[in-house]
Amino acid sequence: MPRLGIVSCDTSHVVQFTMRLNHIGISEDQWVDGGQVVAAVPGTSLVSPERIPGFVQQLRDFGVEILERPGDLLGRVDAAFVEANDGSVHTSLALPFVDAGLPVFVDKPLATTVEDARRMVDAARAKGTTLFSASSLRYALELQGLKRDAEVGDVVGADVYSPAALHPRNPGLFNYGVHAVEMLYELMGTGCQSVRCVWEEGAEVVVGRWVDGRLGTVRGTRSGAHSYGFTAFGEKRVVPVAVDARFIYRELLKVIVRMLETHSWPLSPEQLVEPIAFQVAAHESAQRGGEEIRLA
16 A cells, blocks of 8 residues: 655645545545555644644644654655645655655645746656646535536536635635636636636636636635535536535545556646646736736
């Protein structure tokens, strides 16, 4: 069974993923087979450092070995999970494991610049290893079920929403609105050429224009009620969906395990990089008062 190592522990994902993979403290319907978390590095954080000690103690209680430096994982694990909340440090944390030829999962967001995203993708392709990054919302059961529903047909447009709390280390949608962006891309696919963002303190709405004429929107909420969901405009039906988040971690981990088993990329390089370009352009549009910005 693949031995998995965690890099940085300032997110609850390190506990939630370990519970499901190691079958500890959670119901059997949440278990995922095919990998075991054996070691973790606490790391540092400019986003939520106060959360690290508690999560590290939980990992210790689960029997996970706590190491001092990311490099200490090399030789002890078969794959790495980069879990820092700060997307701007993901490249520096992931590349040593990519260079060692290990499969790497980078938690959302993959990066906060297109250049960093491409560096990781190009390095993994050159090394012949696998790289993956995704929001767990991309694999929500309702979203995947809709994609398989022949009665809906091809998606010709989509409106997606999620919370979008802000943090300067993850500008714009990168901090939490990334969940909605990832759902939008799972519904629409790649091919967005430009975006416009209307921004207010309590929310922002980003409209993406796809090269084939389709329109997709992201609503990131910061006031009022918060939830996850979407309306898919299909060729045959319009389907509004509220997402049940109970099984999203399980479904994401299933995809990661398949990556480890098949040595194949769950998402193509284009599918990894373009959502980053979308979020960069949305942030620039917000700063420019809603100006239309072409994706890099």
